Structures are given as structure tokens and as C-alpha cells.
Amino acid sequence: MTSQIASQVLDPPQRPADEEEREPGRFLFSPWHLVLIPIAVVMLIPMVWMLVTSLETLNETRHFPPTLLPHTLRPGNYTQVLRQAPFARWFLNTMIVTVVTVLGNLLFCSLAGYAFARIKFFGREVVFVLLLTTLMIPFQVIMIPTFIIVKDLGLINTLNALIVPNLANAFGVFLLRQFFRTLPVELEEAARIDGASRLSVLFKIVLPLSGPALATLAVITFLWTWNDFLWPLITIYSPNTMTLQLGLTTFEGTHQTATNLLMAANVMSMLPVLLLFFLAQRYFIRGIASSGLKG
Amino acid sequence: MWRLRRITESEHAAGWAFAFPAVCLIFVFGLVPVVWSALLSFQRTNLIAPGQWIGLANYKALPHDPLFQASIVHSLIYTALFVPLSVAGGLLTAVALNRRIRGIRIYRTAVFVPVVLSTIATAIMFLWLLDPNFGLVNYLLGQVGLGPYGFFDSATGALYSIVGMTVWGWIGFDVIVYLAALQGIPQSLVEAAEIDGVRTWSMFRNITVPLLGPATLFLVVWSSINALQLFDEVYLLTKGGPGTSTYVVVYYLYSLAFSQGVAGYAAAIAYVLLVAILSLTLIQLWVGRRLVYYAS
Numbered sequence: 001m002t003s004q005i006a007s008q009v010l011d012p013p014q015r016p017a018d019e020e021e022r023e024p025g026r027f028l029f030s031p032w033h034l035v036l037i038p039i040a041v042v043m044l045i046p047m048v049w050m051l052v053t054s055l056e057t058l059n060e061t062r063h064f065p066p067t068l069l070p071h072t073l074r075p076g077n078y079t080q081v082l083r084q085a086p087f088a089r090w091f092l093n094t095m096i097v098t099v100v101t102v103l104g105n106l107l108f109c110s111l112a113g114y115a116f117a118r119i120k121f122f123g124r125e126v127v128f129v130l131l132l133t134t135l136m137i138p139f140q141v142i143m144i145p146t147f148i149i150v151k152d153l154g155l156i157n158t159l160n161a162l163i164v165p166n167l168a169n170a171f172g173v174f175l176l177r178q179f180f181r182t183l184p185v186e187l188e189e190a191a192r193i194d195g196a197s198r199l200s201v202l203f204k205i206v207l208p209l210s211g212p213a214l215a216t217l218a219v220i221t222f223l224w225t226w227n228d229f230l231w232p233l234i235t236i237y238s239p240n241t242m243t244l245q246l247g248l249t250t251f252e253g254t255h256q257t258a259t260n261l262l263m264a265a266n267v268m269s270m271l272p273v274l275l276l277f278f279l280a281q282r283y284f285i286r287g288i289a290s291s292g293l294k295g
Numbered sequence: 296m297w298r299l300r301r302i303t304e305s306e307h308a309a310g311w312a313f314a315f316p317a318v319c320l321i322f323v324f325g326l327v328p329v330v331w332s333a334l335l336s337f338q339r340t341n342l343i344a345p346g347q348w349i350g351l352a353n354y355k356a357l358p359h360d361p362l363f364q365a366s367i368v369h370s371l372i373y374t375a376l377f378v379p380l381s382v383a384g385g386l387l388t389a390v391a392l393n394r395r396i397r398g399i400r401i402y403r404t405a406v407f408v409p410v411v412l413s414t415i416a417t418a419i420m421f422l423w424l425l426d427p428n429f430g431l432v433n434y435l436l437g438q439v440g441l442g443p444y445g446f447f448d449s450a451t452g453a454l455y456s457i458v459g460m461t462v463w464g465w466i467g468f469d470v471i472v473y474l475a476a477l478q479g480i481p482q483s484l485v486e487a488a489e490i491d492g493v494r495t496w497s498m499f500r501n502i503t504v505p506l507l508g509p510a511t512l513f514l515v516v517w518s519s520i521n522a523l524q525l526f527d528e529v530y531l532l533t534k535g536g537p538g539t540s541t542y543v544v545v546y547y548l549y550s551l552a553f554s555q556g557v558a559g560y561a562a563a564i565a566y567v568l569l570v571a572i573l574s575l576t577l578i579q580l581w582v583g584r585r586l587v588y589y590a591s
Contacts, residue, residue, distance in 0.1 A: 030396040039388055040405040046420045046463070047408070049431050053423060065434050112317035121310025127318055134325035138524050140545045141569040144552050144562050145331035146324055148342065165324035168317035198309050227413035229527045234553055245415045249531055252419055259423055266419045270412060277411045281404070288410055289471050 054078070054263035061259040077264040084255075087265065089240055090247035095272075097162045097243060098225045104167035105221045106214060112168070113176030114202050118188065128177075131170045139230070147234055161235040162243065166225065172217050175290065179213035180206060212283070219280055220287035226273055244269045336563040341556035353563035363564065365539050366547040369454060373543060374522035376458045377465075382514045384462060385469020390503065392470065393477045403474075410467035414527035421460040422447065422532060450537040457528050457541065465521075469514050476510035477503070508587035516579050523572055544568050 053061055055074050060067040081087055115121065116128050139146075146165060155161040183206060191201050207214065229245045236242055239250065248269055255262050277284050336353055340346030357363055392403055409417065425432050425446035436442035446456040480503065488498050504511075526545040529535060535542040535550070544564065552561035 030394070032391060032394055032396055033398075035391045036399075036402045039391065040402050043405045043409060043463070043467075045431070046424050049424060050420045062429060064429050065437075066429060066431050108317040108320065111313040115310045115313035119306055119310035119313065121307045121314070124310060124314075127314070130326060131318065131321055134321055134329075136573070137325065137329055137569065138520065138572060140524050140526065140548065141565045142325070142328035142332050144335060144342070144558050144565065145328035147553075148331070149323065149328065151342075165320070168320040170321050170325065173317055173321070198313070202313075223411060227415075229413065229415050229530075230549070233530070234549075245413055248415050248419065252422075252531065259426075259429075262419060263423060266416050270416050273411050273413070274408070277408065281407075284411060285407070285471055288468060289475055 050263045050266060053260055054267050056260050058258060058260055074260075077260050078268065081251075081261050081265045081268065084261065085247065085251050085265070086239055086242075087244075087247065087251075087268065090242050090244045091268075093159060093241065094226060094243040094245075097159055098222055100163050101166050101225045102218050102221045104163070105169055105172045106218060108168040109172030109176050109217060110202065110207060110210075110214070112173045114180055114198075114206060116173065116177045117180035118185070119198070131173060134170045135174070143230070143234060150235060156235055157238055157241055159241060162225075162228075162232055165231075169221070172221065175217055176210070176213055179210055183209055212286075215280065215283045216287045216290065219276070219283040220290075222276065223273065223284070223287070332562050332565055335559050336566050338559040338562075340559045342552070342558045343556070346559060349559070353560045354567075356560065357563065357567065362539060362542060362547060366542045366544045369541060370523055370525065370543045373454060373458060373525055374519055376455070377461060377522045378515060378518045380458065381462045381465050381469055381518055382511060385466050385514065386473055386504075386507065386511070388466060389470045389473030389477060390499065393474060403470075406470050407467045409464045410471070412464065414464070415531055417460065417464045418528045418531040421456075421463075425456055425460075447532045448537065450540040453533050453537060453541045457525070457532065461525070461528060465518070469518075472510050472514055473507060476507050480506050505588050508583075509589060512579070512583035512587050515583070516576055519575055519579065520572055523568065523575070 052068065052070065054077055056067060056070040056077075057074060060070055116124060150156060150161050150165060153164070155164060187205055188201050191205055192198075196204070227245060228243075229249075232243045232246045233249075236246060239247070242250070248265060251265050252262060255265075335346065337348060337350060338346030339349050339352075388406060392399065392406065412420075424430055425444075427433065427443060427445045427448050430446070432446075433443040436444070444452055447453050484502060484506075485498070488502055493501075524545055525543050526549065529541050529543055529546045530549070533541040535546050545568070548561045548564045548568070551557045551564070
């Protein structure tokens, strides 16, 4: 997928015919609303009902027909969740893991992506092909030996088990390499002739021009790490070391009947991702389209 | 000459120095395990004690394992439903969203949002939405005289409920890809057809769908790969149940390796999964090359 997907999807390019097409729509009700409103309702109802339930009393949730409009809103459910489970801890753990992983990927994938794009070194082609083959291997296929490696490194049940194996990613190397190759090489050559080192060319010339690609990689790595479940499930077992996704499943196990608290916990777990989505929608779209995400 | 060689030597060193951290990490955690997994599949091992070599015994046991067969069948049913539903649903939704009318950004955002939610968060949301006793869906179905259904609690309905839930979570991804592809359809083609009086349905069938072929192929391949890796939702919602009705391959492989300590056998299943995914992908690409029209 191209790197222009985001802008195309969010802001379709202006077409010459637009002016005429647009005029009737301004005064008439387009029949397409009749199709799109039901679609939007189906997409939003699960989230709206989760939000409503998170503000209800326990009795209101145990009522059939369901209470669609609670009598009083109870934001106290949220503070109760924070008291009943180490949610703040899980939040902090997830934040640490995500931030370190994102920074690691930005640094290591930039360095490697630049080497593969611009420096001719021994074994470059072979190593690059080997990197690409890892993109075709589903994680589930290699999780058993990966677990053994992480166990032998003594990382099990530490946040490092979640961080270290994910500090670099073949997708990130590939994404940045492709982007760096589109930059004009003359700029870099001029700087080299003026005596700049490879490192300062990368950090002072290439990376400042690579904002969109770096943002895409950052956002995608954020989403992967924040939402990851299977790997933390295998490597973490102490409540104090858990991430949000893992903590949520244990909370679900112990609060199956306290639906209002469970939904409040769920809403809180989503907030950071939703916030980032609304702030950086264009990079999300680009990253989602270019990576396939959600694996 | 001497000077030139020195520059190239420094190039080798610089290249490797830049690439080394990422290459090293990806090899250790991405490539070594591929080989290691193959070796494990020829052993009897429990992840703690050293394994014993048992040749092909793990693979030979697979055809006689009813739970493995059930897992394969459920994974295939899930894939056969999830892929067409999400891809076709994504196509229709994208076509509906591909117009300049008021509020289009709101509609698009509504469709995109579920894509960024985690599988666990989505599953918890649907656990409540599809609750057999107090769920909103059973209430709405009751209003039109249907149900109540057990959904995740029902041996006949659990797998289908998971299909429905994951289509909801994934459809935005298909829409994003299709919307981008729709922008690439030449406007002149659409206008020419309009002048010739081609009807809307015929336009969709004969112009839009064929021109979206490459996007469709990409989505079919990608959705199939992901469908065969289904795990999180099953773990949270059904633990493979009721009975064994939602045992899928990755859930079975997880429970073997990490709850029952049968890691060698699980590694054999992992390799079967890898071969299955790679062959399905190759078949789809091979068929796709014959069916898909590439404009360029």
C-alpha cells in the first residue's frame, strides 16, 4: 500500500466535477444517509452501551429489559475499579513497555533502515532477504522457542520480557528503508563531502525529513504493543508485572458478575488508544493500511 | 587505490554498525525460533527438562488426535466465514462511504474506531452485549420475536458469535484499504459509463469490483492469515468451549505448550499451522493472479 493512503482516505483529492456534485448535496438530503446511519449505529452501539453500563448501579445492570438510561450516573464505578485492582500499576507497566518499545523501534529501525537504504556493506542483500522472511512467520508459530530464549535470558515475569524481543521489527526496518530511498541522495552526499559523519547525516538530515514515516512507525508500534495479549499472557504471571490487557482478563475473571465495574475498567483501558487515534488519525490510517495491524 | 579500499572497508564497518542492533534482535527473536521450533517438533519436551529426540512421532500422532482434528475444522469454518463476510462487508461499506456528503467524516470515524481497540477490550464489550440474560442484543431480538440466544454460552452458536464479533472489529481495516483503492479508480471511466447510461448496480458489478481486484486479493490473503491465528477472543470468551465447540488451532497449541507442558507436540502443530498458512497464501496468490485485473 502506498504512503499516500492516509491523506486519500481522509481527504479525497479534489476533482474537477466536485463543484457540481456538491451543490445538490448542500440542499437535498442524500439518500446515502439512510444506508450510512444504520452502519454507524451498528459500529457505535457496542461502545455506547459499554459506556452507559459503566455508569450504572449493579442492580441496573441485572435488569431485563436492559436499563438504557440510568437514573443517576455513577462515575464512582471508575474510582471503585482503581481501588479493587492494581489498575494504576497495569497502566504504568503498559506505558513503560509501550514507550520504551516505540523509542527502541524508532532508533534501531532508523539505523538499520538507513544502512539498508544507503550504505553498501558486505552481506547486505542476504541479510535483508532474511529479515523479510521473518515478516511471513506468524508469531504463534515461533512463540514456544521464543519463550525458551526469553526464559534462558532470565527475563520471564519482568517487563523486559515484553520489551527486549520487540525493540526492533523487520516491518519497521523495511518501512523506513523504503522511505529513506525516496529522499534525494544529493543532500546527503553534499553533507558527506563537507565532512559530516554517517551518523550526523542520519540524525541531522535524513530523520528530520522523515517525520511522516517515523510517525507511522511510532503509531503502529504503539498500537501493537499496547494491545498485545498473547505474549504477555505467556511471559507474565505476577499481578504487579501485568499489562493492561492481561490485567483486564484477570479482572474479568474475578468480576464476571460486576458488569458495571468491568465495563468501567474496559473504558479506561481504551482511553489512551482512542485519544491517540483522534489526535493522529492520519498516521493510524496510513499505518493500518500499510501493515495489516491487529495481528 | 589504497584510499578507495579504505573507504569501502569503512563502508562495511559503518553498514554493519548501523544494522547490527536491529538485525541481531530480529535474528535472535524472529529467525532462530523458526529453526528451533522445527527441532522441538521432533522432541518430547515440557519446556523445563531437556527434551528427548523421538523422530517423527509427534507428527504421526496428529491424525489420531480428535481434539486436533476438531481444532482444524473449527479454524477452517471460522476462516471460511470470517474472510468473505469481512471482505464483502468492507467492500459494501467502503462504497457507501466513498462520497462527498455532509457528515461523511463522522461515518468514517465510526467505522474506523473499532480497528484500534484491542481484541480483549472488544471481547469484553461483546461478552456483555451478547449476554444471554441481560444483553442488549437478546433484548432487541426479543422485540422482533426472536431468541433469546445463548451466544458464547451455546455449543452451536459460540463460533458464529465469535465470527460476528471479529467482523465488527475488523471491518474498518477492510474499509480503509478499499477506500484507498476506490480513490484510484479513474474518474473518466466512471463518467464514460454514466454517459453510456450504465446503471448503478451494473457499474458496481462491472467496473468497481474488477478494478478493486488487487485490493480484494490483498484483503483475502491477509484476513485468511489472521483468521487462522485466532486466539485472544477464544481465550477470553469461551476457553475452547462449550465442550470443544470453539477449540481452534492456536488455542489448542497454546494450551498444550503452556498449560499441559507438551511443548514438542505443540511445536509440531505450530509447524503444521505454518505450512497451512503458507500454502493457503500461495494458492490464493496463484488463483488471484488469474482472476485479478491489474490496470498498470
